[in-house]
Amino acid sequence: MSDALTVxxxxxxxxxSAPWLNRVLERKPRQFVRAVDDISxxxxxxxxxxxxxxxxxxxxxxxxxxTGLYRASEGEVRFAPGRSGEPLSAQMIFQDxxxxxxxxxxxxxxxxxxxxxxxxxxxxxxxxxxxxxxxRIVGLAPSDGSKFPHEFSGGQRQRISIARAxxxxxxFLVCDEPTSALDVSVQAxxxxxxxxxxxxxxxxxxxxxxxxxxxRHMSDRIAVMYLGRIVEEADTETLFANPRHPYTRLLLETxxxxxxxxxxxxxxxxxxxSPLNPPSGCTFHPRCPLAxxxxxxxxPAMRNFADGSRAACHRVEEAAVATAKAIxxx
Amino acid sequence: xxxxxxSPVLDVRGLCVExxxxxxxxxxxxxxxxxxxPGEILGVVGESGAGKSMTGLAVQGLLxxxxxxxxxxxxxxxxxxxxxxxxxxxxxxxxxxxAIFQDPLTSLNPLFTVGAQLVETxxxxxxxxxxxxxxxxxxxxxxxxxxxxxxRFDHYPHQFSGGMRQRVVIALALAxxxxxxxxxxxxxxxxxxxxxxxxxxxxxxxxxxxxxxxLVTHDMGVIxxxxxxxxxxxxxxxxxIGPVEEVLRNARHPYTRGLMGSxxxxxxxxxxxxxxxxxxxxxxxIPRGCAFNPRCPExxxxxxxxxxxxxxxxxxxxxxxLNAGGVL
Ligand SMILES: Nc1ncnc2c1ncn2[C@@H]1O[C@H](COP(=O)(O)OP(=O)(O)OP(=O)(O)O)[C@@H](O)[C@H]1O
Ligand SMILES: Nc1ncnc2c1ncn2[C@@H]1O[C@H](COP(=O)(O)OP(=O)(O)OP(=O)(O)O)[C@@H](O)[C@H]1O
Ligand code: SF4
Ligand SMILES: [Mg+2]
Ligand SMILES: [Mg+2]
Numbered sequence: 001m002s003d004a005l006t007v008x009x010x011x012x013x014x015x016x017s018a019p020w021l022n023r024v025l026e027r028k029p030r031q032f033v034r035a036v037d038d039i040s041x042x043x044x045x046x047x048x049x050x051x052x053x054x055x056x057x058x059x060x061x062x063x064x065x066x067t068g069l070y071r072a073s074e075g076e077v078r079f080a081p082g083r084s085g086e087p088l089s090a091q092m093i094f095q096d097x098x099x100x101x102x103x104x105x106x107x108x109x110x111x112x113x114x115x116x117x118x119x120x121x122x123x124x125x126x127x128x129x130x131x132x133x134x135x136r137i138v139g140l141a142p143s144d145g146s147k148f149p150h151e152f153s154g155g156q157r158q159r160i161s162i163a164r165a166x167x168x169x170x171x172f173l174v175c176d177e178p179t180s181a182l183d184v185s186v187q188a189x190x191x192x193x194x195x196x197x198x199x200x201x202x203x204x205x206x207x208x209x210x211x212x213x214x215x216r217h218m219s220d221r222i223a224v225m226y227l228g229r230i231v232e233e234a235d236t237e238t239l240f241a242n243p244r245h246p247y248t249r250l251l252l253e254t255x256x257x258x259x260x261x262x263x264x265x266x267x268x269x270x271x272x273x274s275p276l277n278p279p280s281g282c283t284f285h286p287r288c289p290l291a292x293x294x295x296x297x298x299x300p301a302m303r304n305f306a307d308g309s310r311a312a313c314h315r316v317e318e319a320a321v322a323t324a325k326a327i328x329x330x
Numbered sequence: 331x332x333x334x335x336x337s338p339v340l341d342v343r344g345l346c347v348e349x350x351x352x353x354x355x356x357x358x359x360x361x362x363x364x365x366x367x368p369g370e371i372l373g374v375v376g377e378s379g380a381g382k383s384m385t386g387l388a389v390q391g392l393l394x395x396x397x398x399x400x401x402x403x404x405x406x407x408x409x410x411x412x413x414x415x416x417x418x419x420x421x422x423x424x425x426x427x428x429a430i431f432q433d434p435l436t437s438l439n440p441l442f443t444v445g446a447q448l449v450e451t452x453x454x455x456x457x458x459x460x461x462x463x464x465x466x467x468x469x470x471x472x473x474x475x476x477x478x479x480x481x482r483f484d485h486y487p488h489q490f491s492g493g494m495r496q497r498v499v500i501a502l503a504l505a506x507x508x509x510x511x512x513x514x515x516x517x518x519x520x521x522x523x524x525x526x527x528x529x530x531x532x533x534x535x536x537x538x539x540x541x542x543x544x545l546v547t548h549d550m551g552v553i554x555x556x557x558x559x560x561x562x563x564x565x566x567x568x569x570x571i572g573p574v575e576e577v578l579r580n581a582r583h584p585y586t587r588g589l590m591g592s593x594x595x596x597x598x599x600x601x602x603x604x605x606x607x608x609x610x611x612x613x614x615x616i617p618r619g620c621a622f623n624p625r626c627p628e629x630x631x632x633x634x635x636x637x638x639x640x641x642x643x644x645x646x647x648x649x650x651x652l653n654a655g656g657v658l
Contacts, residue, residue: 016489031481033489054521055493056477095492098433139609150394154432154515155378155548177492180518181432183548185589185606186378210493210521254522274478 003042003080004088004172004204005066010075012036012061016276033275035061037228038075045080046198048205050215050236052251053225056275059208060095062225063176066206067092082171088204091170093162093178095208100161101149107160108145111135114168134163139189154181162190166197174206179214191217212252216240224248227275227283230302234309244311246288246319249326282314290315290322338365339407339510339542340389346401347381347388347566349613356613358384358397359566363640366510368540371532373557373574375548375589377610380563382546383432386512388412389544390427391419407509425455428508430516432546434499438487444471444498445483448505455506470501475527493520500528507539514546529556550590554578559646562586565610565621572646582648585622620651630657 017030035058043049051059064070066077067090082088094100101110111131121127132142138159149157158181179187197203209215216236223233232245243249273279282300285291300312347359359381366372374382387393389404404412411422431437439447448467452458471479474497487495500516517525533556535541545557553560560577562570570583581587588606608625617624623633632651640649651657
């Protein structure tokens with residue numbers, strides 16, 4: 001299958017220095033956050049790649065770089081031609097549904113904007129008919145269109161932003177935590193809808209969620225990020241069955257389970273290092289149970305494996321042994 | 331009651347909230363009663379739009395006009411607070427009730443650094459020197475899992491990731507050591523490891539300081555791990571409330587059972603997730619009888635005619651005819 005999106009060696013630095021005067025008076029150095037550090041990936045046409053990783057690891061920054069909301073410091077983002085022959089246009093569902101809806105507009109106008117902008121319907125009556133349809137699709141009522149965003153609950157607002165993103169009939173959708181404010185039953189409806197759109201219209205997704213069960217349900221392939229880098233990428237079932245990177249293993253171990261709620265979880269989040277001052281070598285080494293001297297000094301290169309996955313770890317072989325042991329023990 | 335009486339920190343009795351509108355008045359909350367004891371975490375769950383946030387806002391006197399409390403009472407540590415003046419209520423908020431809002435941006439001012447906002451809140455409520463307040467602020471940032479808190483102290487909200495902002499809001503809510511914390515989806519944007527850290531922080535506050543928490547979330551995993559009791563809401567009403575194990579394992583209300591069924595299972599991938607068919611009624615079109623009856627697989631004639639009252643079952647309460655003499 002051809003690739004809808006190709007990202008090469010993408011890097012994004014943010015200047016978070018104190019204002020000039022404070023820097024001079026308090027003798028503070030300039031400070032940078034390397035939110036995204038030299039990452040590459042592709043998303044096949046009609047497929048779904050998910051980005052997972054801890055809070056602050058750079059997922060939203062990748063999403064914003066891909067949709068052109070941030071400028072990359074280095075690297076390239078390339079979309080393949082879509083149905084019209086022009087490069088695919090990406091729509092984005094934002095992590096924060098509150099900030100992305102204009103509070104002074106009625107909901108119907110918020111959703112109608114892309115329809116009008118892209119001239120997807122001829123008359124105003126047709127636009128409004130489509131708006132009503134979209135509202136129904138996301139589980140709201142057409143009559144809700146005449147209200148303002150503040151009159152809706154959190155999850156309802158998130159659904160409004162999903163309706164708005166779908167209005168533009170995008171071929172590529174970047175979803176940043178699209179269902180995080182939704183309860184399980186509405187979440188199930190929205191995820192089923194997104195899968196259906198993918199099957200019927202060949203929609204391609206770049207999907208971000210911290211909920212591993214949602215990610216598993218939605219994606220063909222998963223890229224695991226840690227402190228701005230991709231540390232492992234694999235097909236969904238391969239990743240769950242055979243995580244290669246020690247960080248991926250840690251991530252999978254910490255998933256809460258309602259069947260077994262108070263089970264011991266080994267992770268200690270207070271150790272999460274800061275992207276302001278990332279550790280040397282493999283940035284995961286301070287938390288890694290397998291780290292040795294080389295991990296502290298040398299950044300591990302990405303290695304490709306026969307099953308199509310890749311991982312950046314000096315000690316993947318040892319990690320594989322550890323995984324096999326854990327599976328046996330279970 | 332024969333149980334040892336520890337008077338509840340929060341006691342909500344028959345709370346009703348209405349929104350007068352162009353097309354008549356809608357009842358957003360109808361006869362909601364719940365209480366939280368010292369050191370207890372009460373989880374509040376229910377579908378989007380069920381009235382969870384509204385309950386939290388009404389308790390804090392933060393309903394957006396024209397919304398108003400049209401019935402019932404709210405008691406905080408033995409003091410009735412639903413009739414206090416705006417000024418008195420303001421001092422209750424922040425000092426006695428710490429709020430974590432669903433929208434993290436409402437609590438953060440984009441023009442000030444995160445550190446400045448924390449210090450201001452701390453000094454408003456606690457008698458601390460500037461340096462003392464700064465130390466406490468950094469300690470709080472550390473407790474909510476912000477790496478390099480000293481450096482982050484000087485950053486602005488937009489320089490944080492979504493999940494980091496959410497944690498700053500949590501730090502703000504804890505700043506004045508309140509007796510009651512109302513946490514509305516505090517961990518939605520957080521990955522599991524940070525989530526675990528936040529929930530264990532809340533747990534610790536409850537165990538060590540007797541703080542009470544109303545934890546609004548749609549994440550059953552979080553509820554299972556942290557809550558002592560859980561309240562289930564539907565269409566502005568309370569349908570079930572009880573100890574967490576009982577509600578998760580042995581739900582009495584068909585709606586609660588449906589909710590449990592729609593959780594994506596981790597172990598297997600299914601073509602289609604279970605969903606409770608249909609959707610929650612709009613507030614202006616709540617059906618007669620039990621509000622859930624059009625979607626309920628067990629509904630009978632009585633469900634379509636009479637509204638079931640909350641009735642004690644097991645260690646909890648459920649509002650369903652199945653538990654009150656049958657559906658006919
Ligand atoms: N506009 C900005 N200015 C400065 N720093 C930023 C900006 N946006 C993000 N950052 C920093 O970049 C890093 C990555 O942030 P990003 O929002 O991409 O994380 P994320 O993976 O989406 O996390 P979350 O799961 O919490 O949303 C963080 O350290 C954050 O502080
Ligand atoms: N300012 C308002 N004016 C009119 N109706 C409102 C207003 N705010 C909320 N509502 C309605 O009240 C109902 C309950 O909203 P609430 O915010 O409590 O839901 P919730 O249970 O918190 O849902 P979510 O999980 O989506 O956040 C919703 O149907 C919403 O549309
Ligand atoms: S490279 Fe070393 S420190 Fe990094 S994950 Fe692999 S074993 Fe752990
Ligand atoms: Mg993000
Ligand atoms: Mg809410």
